[in-house]
Amino acid sequence: MTAQLDPKSKFSQDFKDGPLSQIIESLESESQINSPDHPKTATLKSILIEFFESEITRERRSKAIVFTNDRANACFIQASLNASSDEISSRIFVGQNSSGKIQGMNQKEQIAVLNEFKNGVYNVLIAT
Secondary structure (H helix, E strand, O other), X not given: OXXXXXXXXXXXXXXXXXXXXXXXXXXXXXXXXXXXXXXXXXXHHHHHHHHHHOHHHXXXXXXXXXXXXXXXXXXXXXXXXXXXXXXXXXEEEOOOOOEOXXXXXXXXXXXXXXXXXXXXXXXXXXXX
């Protein structure tokens, strides 16, 4: 349940116009780290595009594994990579625990993803 402020109250006006709004804006901009537009994601994307679009890589059917610290980042990275190049096909690989909004994978799902990666269905595995 989220609390709502009365828009006419003095506190609400101070909140919208005061230093708290600046703090909230700052925190929201810092939360862009978990976004496909973050500089680290952009750098990763450019490195992988260059790698997978090279002729040698295509001939060898090369693969890459990307490690990230949490499942939300894995989702953002996957979305960014899959939208960036036809040469990149990525899949997320996570543990069995379910935390937050993102479900864990049972052992059968994990084995299936690893086999698909091994067989070239995906060329990038994003693991937590």
